[in-house]
Amino acid sequence: HLHLATALCTLLGVPLAPDKTAGPSTSLIFLGILLDTIAMEASLPPEKLSRLKAMVSDWLTRRAASKTELRSLIGHLYAAAKVVVPGRTFVRRLVDHLKGASHDSTITLSPDAYGDLKWWEHYLEAWNGKSFFLEPNFTPAADILLFTDASGSIGFGGYY
Numbered sequence: 001h002l003h004l005a006t007a008l009c010t011l012l013g014v015p016l017a018p019d020k021t022a023g024p025s026t027s028l029i030f031l032g033i034l035l036d037t038i039a040m041e042a043s044l045p046p047e048k049l050s051r052l053k054a055m056v057s058d059w060l061t062r063r064a065a066s067k068t069e070l071r072s073l074i075g076h077l078y079a080a081a082k083v084v085v086p087g088r089t090f091v092r093r094l095v096d097h098l099k100g101a102s103h104d105s106t107i108t109l110s111p112d113a114y115g116d117l118k119w120w121e122h123y124l125e126a127w128n129g130k131s132f133f134l135e136p137n138f139t140p141a142a143d144i145l146l147f148t149d150a151s152g153s154i155g156f157g158g159y160y
Contacts, residue, residue, distance in 0.1 A: 033083055042083045043129040052080055056120045064108045067101050070094065077120065083130045086123075090116040 002023045009016050022028050027036040034045040044052065059065075059073060074094050081087030093113045101107050109117075 032079065039129070040132045041129045042132065044080055044083055048080075049125065049128060052076060053121070053124055056117055056124065059109075060114065060117050060121060062109070064106045067098065067103055067105055067107060070097060070107055074098075080124070084124060084127045085130055086127060087120070090119045092116075 002021075006016060006021065026038045027034060029035075029045050032045070032048060034043050036043070055073065055076060065073075074091060077087065077091045077094070081091060093110065093116050097107050097109060097113060
């Protein structure tokens with residue numbers, strides 16, 4: 001049915017990019033994120049994962065960088081953190097280095113920032129992938145029981 005959709009777009013004058021047009025598939029890359037309907041997760045595509053791992057490895061060998069270079073790294077890590085769930089936590093100390101730095105200054109990373117980069121180096125591949133659902137074992141509200149009890153004039157209790 002893809003040919004019908006492309007024909008309709010042509011008829012209506014809607015431009016299509018052939019290299020970005022994909023037929024029915026269980027996985028596709030959208031806005032730089034691999035969406036997999038079999039695994040029901042979003043993750044970094046292999047080539048993007050490789051590039052980011054190389055970038056982090058390169059940064060671990062650096063002593064200093066420009067503010068622009070650090071901003072670029074932070075941008076890549078924040079983009080990856082959309083699907084590398086705990087990733088945002090390990091970008092914060094890099095962001096802290098931008099505070100007070102002038103546009104043309106050279107920034108030296110702290111040991112804590114290197115520790116965060118080490119986390120990315122070690123866990124990037126293992127934590128790559130975010131489920132489409134909040135919990136893999138979702139419990140419907142009807143199956144949850146909540147009990148409460150008052151305890152005199154002060155206090156309360158609950159159990160589920």
